[in-house]
Amino acid sequence: MAKLILNRFLLGLLTLFAVSVLIFVCTEILPGDVASAVLGMGATPEALVIFRKELGLDVPAYLRYWNWLVGALHGDLGVALTNKRVIIDEIMPRLGNTLFLAGYAALVAIPLAVGLGILAAINEGKLTDKLANISTLIAISLPEFFIAYLLIIFMAVNVDWFPSLSTVYKGMPFSERVYQTTLPAITLTLLVAAHMLRMTRSSVLAVMSTPYIEMAFLKGARRKRVIVRHALPNAAAPIITVIALNMAYLVVGVVVIEAVFVYPGLGQLMVDAVSKRDVPVIQACGLVFATVFVTLNTLADILVIVVNPRLRHKR
Amino acid sequence: MKLFGHKLTVSAAFGMAVIALFVIVSLFTPWLAPFPESANVGGTWDEPSMTMWFGGDQIGRDMLTRMMYGARMTIGVALAITSLSFLIGILSGFVSAVVGSWVDIFFSRLVDVMLSIPGLIFALIILGVFGSSIPVLILTIAVLDSTRVFRLARALGINLTVMEYVEAARLRGEGLWWVITREILPNAWAPLVSEFGLRFCFNFLFIAGLSFLGLGIQPPYADLGGMVRENAAAINFGMMAPIYPATAIALLTVSVNLVVDWMLSIDARPSGAQAEL
């Protein structure tokens, strides 16, 4: 089993490497080049040359990639094109904010969704299940901004429970921070919990249809015992996978939610950079997001290995 | 009531009705819309009235007209994306499943790496570099989405390739094209159709989300997500302007999901949880 874990870890590292290559390739392959795209049609040839030199574009691609990667590993992600700020200094606090918001939502969503998903599966066909089915179906169909605006209208504008813009800054007291981010966190939670609930439900249903569950019932075990002792240990692996998959939804949701609530997170930074075509910032943000994502997936896969009974007790 | 020989539920009927409405509106917008696409007929964020059913948008155009044109655009783009994504995904998925060996390994690894970057992030990167023109949007999102379709098609293909009737066809010496189109595809229809519905919803929401961020369909084209963005400020005054296009998006997506859910439940067998004790 240790060997499998090590393999998976190495695979994770390899994936990160491949992802960095992919990001770099995508941003550096242009019809024309970065210089003319950014400086525009009216740029003089001399300006283009100077610009290229500034960006280090006169160096061959693989060398540029290598420089970029080494720099990134040292925490140097370069300088923004638009405002000349040091990228890493821009990213770090914002990454913290985004992770806080995502973590807040995950903390609420995961137990809620997994618990309700298991409940729905156990009561398949009954009212609880039908209700869960229809409500989650509607929830996953709604765009994030729709949910966000509805919440703003009902909780911030009509009644003054929460602020409609979430301003957080460094050094803010924890409770204040939690208060400011509650509305966006609720929005994220609703979104992700719905997906997770549906997937958890189908995973548990799949386990409930196995012959050994039937055998447990035939031995005279009570429903509760069958679910807790027989079904859940085998549903653990698929549920972990479900949670990992939904961390992806979380990342996607975070970006839009940050826009709605004008929350100073990494998503906002990236969206700004995209609209301004600030390539170094785009590369950096993309790399950071991807790293978080790959790390989460690798962790989840390793957990799945650890939980597998066939691997814990070898032949 | 029965449709195609299967019992229709209330929710599925509702869903189909809404989808039909959207399709008709999108196809015949120029004839059905009360006003021309960009005509200024009222004041900013006018209240709904008899002439303007949903009131005015941020510069006084008829909200309903804009929504109809916006729906036409957004649905059209989403449909184009999904179709292209399916074309790419199914071909590569089935070929990988049937041929196997290095073709399969190549595509699977490529898809694995692509799926290691969250979709929105990847899309943002590409759009940031290439700009947000409609062809770029369609191509980028389609390629990204095809990874999911690839996974499904490949899984279906592998399940079907081990069927003896596929082996019988290969033993005969049938070519790859025959095996894919005559042996595998006819048996993979049902899950693929429901997946089409689900992917359409996802892409529809995705493009609306991108437009909402200002990175999707650019003005002057009307599109539902962009309309939410343009009218967003009205929220602060307690006005419902951005809610209308957002509701339109939600309504279509819910309807497609209801219909797909119904399709999936037709074939579903009751699980062990329903055994009689």
Next chain:
Amino acid sequence: MEEQVILHIKGLCLGSVAGNVIVDNVDLRLNKGEVLGLIGESGAGKSTIGLASMCYARAGVHIAGGEVVLDGVNIRSLDAEGRRDMRGKRIAYIAQSAAAAFNPAHSLMDQVCEAPLLHGLMTRSEAQAWARELFAALDLPDPENFGSRYPHQVSGGQLQRAMAAMAMSCRPDVLVLDEPTTALDVTTQIEVLILLKSLIRQYNTAALYITHDLAVVAQVADRIKVLRHGKEVEEGETNQILHHASKDYTARLVAVRGAAASERAIAATVKETTVLSIDDCHAYYGDFHVVRGVSLDVKLGETVAVVGESGSGKSTLARVITGLLAPRSGNIVFQGQALPKSLGERSKELKRRIQLVYQIPDVAINPRQSLLEIIGRPVQFYFGAGRAEMLARAKELMALVELPVEYLERRPGQLSGGQKQRVCIARALAAKPDLIILDEPTSALDPLVAEEILTLLRKLQRELGLSYVLITHDLDVVHRIAHRTAVMLQGQFVAFDKTDNIFDRPEHPYTQKLITAVPEMRVDWLDEVLEKRRLAAA
């Protein structure tokens, strides 16, 4: 035997949720310590009755009516808690597949002790001690520590015995055995059968033995009840059912097995020319040496059977002949010419002349194609036939396999298992082959249906001069249809001779073991085998 009735089922009716009738008004009486065999083909409802005797119905099935009286108490009238209480404690279930019935996440000891613990019958140490006793009685290796293993760590046969221990853990009054040996090899089956019989006798447990194999149930059951389409056909003492069946259906079921005693392959079909010749073939799956130096020849109009148990390599041999797996060494000569080793190298003509018929007809034909398309495609593909010619030939083929011509428009989903297999044979015939490889052609079919397919195959060989290579584990089929037989063990032939010689004068010890392990249709066969073993050991 006491005359006390331990289980009495009255007027049991089971239906599907969709409204179909699965079991129609069945009565059943089981005395203490008695074994009742429930016999029937697939769809007879025997498994469903077995589960219903525990007041359990699978999802999609519903107990519509009737009483289930266990030791005087109608358990159907009890509340949910009451029903739950008697499961595992008074009446226990042994499933068909042990691998599926055990939870992969828990140790065997935990699962075997679970029932007595949750019913409050024993303390943990008592339950574990009893479990070890059962493991020893069931002849499991290292009974003291066997329980600490996990399901994936033990073999199929051991798991089946562990399941028997699990069922006996509460010392129930009734055991429901649902096809307990069907999934096992013939040589493993006999061992498990012996152990089950001794276990039942030792603890004087009543048992419902559900199976489709009359010969097997005859060894264990005191009485037999025959079921068909959810209704009872006949019931009686085992000897009476076997030798003096009153209903026609029962007589046919008995005769199917009995036919093995008289029918033999028709010698006249065999001609002199050699159609296929394999010389010292070795095949590998990766590093695994599956076929180890097999030499075989098949003459025109002959049926050569390759018999073996699972893992013997016989299916792999079939794949080698068809070209799906290229052998690493060895020569194959077909119709006097060297046969290219892999499928890709063979010409269309060569591919045409060797055809394959599969075991499970449901997955062997495309459910989305009409019969005309399925049967007609080889005609089109190999002979370049046009539409009209294809239709004409398809009609001929349907007549050959004795299917109505109107069925050409139908899809496989509308046919029965036996009809589907006929379609598979028709598809093979459409290519006008010289050699047909039959991979377990009757194993997935009910005995009566299998009977018809065998008759068809014999007829076709006689009329068309076909040669067959028959891969199977079913010795009865071999005895009736094969001219020569090869016995395969771990990739090698331990015997290859005329069928009669193999069966009447088995030389190799494995061949002897195999032949003697096949149950015969008489009540005292198992006891005889035990007696012979006892004498041999003494």
